[in-house]
Amino acid sequence: MTTGLDETAPGGRLGGGPTPSEALRLYESMVLIRRVEERLRDDSAAGKLPGAVHLYIGEEAIAAGVCAHLEDRDYATSTHRGHGHFLAKGGDVRKMMAEIWARREGICQGMGGSMHVADLARGILGANGIVGAGLAIATGAAFGAKLDGDGKVAVCFFGDGASNQGALMETLNVSALWGLPVVFVCEHNGFSEFTPAADVTAGRIADRARAFSIPATEIDGNDVTEVWRAAGEAISRARAGGGPSFVEARTYRIQGHFEAEPVVLSGGRYRDPDEIESWRRNDPIARFRARLLSSSVADETALDGVEAAVAERVREAVAYAEAGQPADPELAEKLMFAPEEA
Amino acid sequence: MTTGLDETAPGGRLGGGPTPSEALRLYESMVLIRRVEERLRDDSAAGKLPGAVHLYIGEEAIAAGVCAHLEDRDYATSTHRGHGHFLAKGGDVRKMMAEIWARREGICQGMGGSMHVADLARGILGANGIVGAGLAIATGAAFGAKLDGDGKVAVCFFGDGASNQGALMETLNVSALWGLPVVFVCEHNGFSEFTPAADVTAGRIADRARAFSIPATEIDGNDVTEVWRAAGEAISRARAGGGPSFVEARTYRIQGHFEAEPVVLSGGRYRDPDEIESWRRNDPIARFRARLLSSSVADETALDGVEAAVAERVREAVAYAEAGQPADPELAEKLMFAPEEA
Amino acid sequence: MARTRLIQAIRDGVVEEMERDAKVVVYGEDVELSIVGDLRGVHERFGPGRIRNTPICETTLTGMAVGLAAAGYHVVVQMMFSNFLYTGMDAIGNQMSKLRLMTGGQVELPITVIATFGGGAANAAQHSDTPYAMLMNLGGLNVAVPTTPADAKGLVKTAIRSRNPCFVLEPNGRGGEAGEVPDGEHLVPFGKAAVRREGDAATVVAIGRMLKPALAAAASLETEGVSVEVLDPRTLVPFDEAAVLASVEKTGRLIVVDEARECCSAASQVAAVVAEKGFSLLKGPIRRVTTPNVAIPYAPNAEAHVIPGKARIVDAVRGSVSRSEVLV
């Protein structure tokens, strides 16, 4: 399979890309996701987290590069691998951490967990445990945005595996017909669980959008400036009433499908350790750091400062979660229905 | 919307097409469907049929042209508009008629009716009341055919409306991946119920297949030789192990969505009478008759003989249905489960 | 008061709510010309910003409703036949009914799904299902089953004002029946059963399309001196347990008539509730009159055989009241 990416593009070009302060925010966003998830990885291994966690390590450039263009009023739908989208879209790291720890202080009061982190006040319509479900939800939100007519957009993050759900074609059709302000962001990390994309994904995913005359682009999802540029274009088009766009970002999942993978696999193998290694060398954060330095957008001190601040936020978030109260065990029965007006 | 069809192709060319005897069988097949449905139209209007009927009048060239290449062992799935597929694939006209009359002698013992006529012995997996359902059923049957490895194929008939169900994309993907011997035949008659295709169908339908690198062709579905040729190519490819193909056949539904349409619409209008008229002039049977005559494949006497024989079969089928017994009212409870081996 | 057909009453309710609240938006397959009739004229009145035809893609219709509702709209989705709920089941089962809990109560999903259900019109198996069980078992969905034009209007208006997902299921065939609808604002609350006929020898709970044969059965039993109370629950979720228990307290006998298939039917649910909370009130077995566990056949005689009708209801009531008061 060819990815259609230009891997030879010079590393340092920020020209036409983010401004230095935007670039630093992108860096911070990626580092925050990474450090949070490293912590989740360790806490999961230590048995501290009640449920499964699906980590985004290695894919941070996509969430960061896309969400840099979004405001709180814009919508985003996410996947089972949703921490990165939540954080990049401005969700509160402490409340997310508390959620995964099943705390009352969690963003969903402990009712949702890792797979369902959502922050409606920030347009984060939720991580979702149903592969492909976000497609229609984002399309519906985009319909609302279109009816509001105030330039809001909806972004749908979904995987290469999700792209095989018929919902993709249905929502491409509806959004093309109605000119909806939705951006489809396919995070092509090469796998659905343990199944390589080539086994289950015929043709080029972006061509599925092109069949509806939806502008589609295939990009290097580990290059945050490339993501930033492609997403910016798509989102501006949506805001301006230009309808849907499709961005296929090639990336790689460094961790297992979920943190229980080694146990579940019990010796079974579906990918080559060398492949993982080669993608580690293509780490989006390291690449961007190098580029920031080489282009003199930031120096080591500035970047280390970002790292330190992030580390502190993560420490604090974990402390917040650890110190939290257990969820209200009787909450479910109270929450199912919104109270009706009298 | 452009159909991509070459309407200027000379009318008379049978060269490279069906042999004279094949051509006569095509003619007979189309005329049989037409006469059966005219009778259903009249009997429905007269209140003689218990359920709704969806007629295929004007679209006969597609079923006839495709099914001419099929054997009993091949599979076909059909739609709510399924009489034509049933008859063209060799289903018994008397038993179909008896079914629609809700008779015990019906092909489904009166349990299915017009929307569910099926003849498993002839590979007719059934008309289906769920729009798009045939896509996965045909793909499953094609998987079976592939596993059998003996050159069987499956054909899936579906409408332009059905092409908006995500199942289309899912089955295109699976059949491309697995190289399944399935031919997707989209009967593009311009409407889903009362909704014009342009309102609900973005892009060109055949492009949806091309996105999976599935060979796709757009043809004049009212030209039976063109259908015959395109289907023949696709079916040969499937038999030879060449995998799936897609045929989009442009046609037009002369009758209403179903025979109760005038009542249901109660004055509402969704198409121009002139449009219907212009398609009447493009009648596939009249066109083919003219071509058979002009190319001297058959003379008036021969064609009138076919007409007369068909008329007799239809008369006989209606008599058979009329004389049939009411369905067994207790059959449903007996039929739900196949008896298990002891 | 005006005489109105049930589907027109629904249309009137939708129109009134669309006028009241600009955030009410309607979509579905063929809603513009309104093939079902329950939205006839709405498109002419409100235009494409408020009501629009969709492609045939039920998965997306239900899923999109979740996003549109989360974006602040009240979504009315017309799904035509209830069997197409299966096609759109993913978002019903995995999103609509769960998202509020999963988000810790952050989201509200004011969604009204309208669909016709039931048999009796030779529509065959794929257009005749009565899908309560699937919806009722999900936990987060209101389910209304209006039987009269007045209730149809009042319940659809309550649904559209609700902050929660509501299914308004139109009994197939009854859409054409006419009845009086009060003038002016008319709302029917959820969870309040209606006593359609008073009686003291047996309680018949009749759901949806079953109300008519139940009332016919009651009328004919009256001539035999058997006085039947007929209750119409009007909504299945929430369900008016108190009304049923109060009636059973009076009659001691319960017959539940439900067009759904027997297994896990709404009738089973009502029976279970009463066998649990009203056991001591009962003078004999609870009887259910339901469709057996079959797909609905096409032939009208076979269809009539499986769907409960007056005769089977009469038999069930007779069987119930003829039992000795003393338990063996």
Add this chain to the structure above:
Amino acid sequence: MARTRLIQAIRDGVVEEMERDAKVVVYGEDVELSIVGDLRGVHERFGPGRIRNTPICETTLTGMAVGLAAAGYHVVVQMMFSNFLYTGMDAIGNQMSKLRLMTGGQVELPITVIATFGGGAANAAQHSDTPYAMLMNLGGLNVAVPTTPADAKGLVKTAIRSRNPCFVLEPNGRGGEAGEVPDGEHLVPFGKAAVRREGDAATVVAIGRMLKPALAAAASLETEGVSVEVLDPRTLVPFDEAAVLASVEKTGRLIVVDEARECCSAASQVAAVVAEKGFSLLKGPIRRVTTPNVAIPYAPNAEAHVIPGKARIVDAVRGSVSRSEVLV
């Protein structure tokens, strides 16, 4: 006899049937490496002609099963979590359960759908459903819920030999429990309940994952002098009504424990059947111990609160036996 985990017993059953019958074909998402574990090693043994990974497209997985079965294969579809049945619901509700009737009995659909169900693992709302009601209400589907490795093997083998669609639902968590499985050919018939513990004061019908807490409850009630009979229905369709009625005849008291949500649950169905056919055998109300009508929460304490456990079962039995024998 060999000690085997439940998911391995299923695997063994599938493998034996694949060896017996070359027409048995397996597919699903990630079945090759078998993320669930119930097909571990099958791919190495039989290769891509007999088992293959599919794309993520549940609508097509269930629909394709219908076509492949009609083409003469016995299809085993692994659907992973029961919640994904909603995603694949169209062909389940509109085809699998109806096509045989619609074709007048022409078609046979030997399809086995395997899925895990239930909560208890902090998998949250979209991976914890117990979807019996939806399947049981469709009428044309067998539903098996094995609770022991021996039954798991025997029921999956019966399912694969069946000429009809069968759902084999693996209780989440119990997949890891070990038990003795008889050597050699071992089939378990559908529709035969197992008495897991004998007793005479109350009958507890415990479905699937609920068997374990029910047995624990029975053991602890024994120490209070309350002798509980525990029945495991093993299949919900067909359902062994006779076994339940026979037990209730002995005990006079019925408690049904079901992990499904209360409304239209299998527990409601069992209660309704007994309230109808075994009313005179009952000494008191039928009690249901079920999950309330909520989506399953993530937090383990909240999850444990809603899913029935030993304590709630003990309470229900105590409440049942403490009632006066005389009805008021």
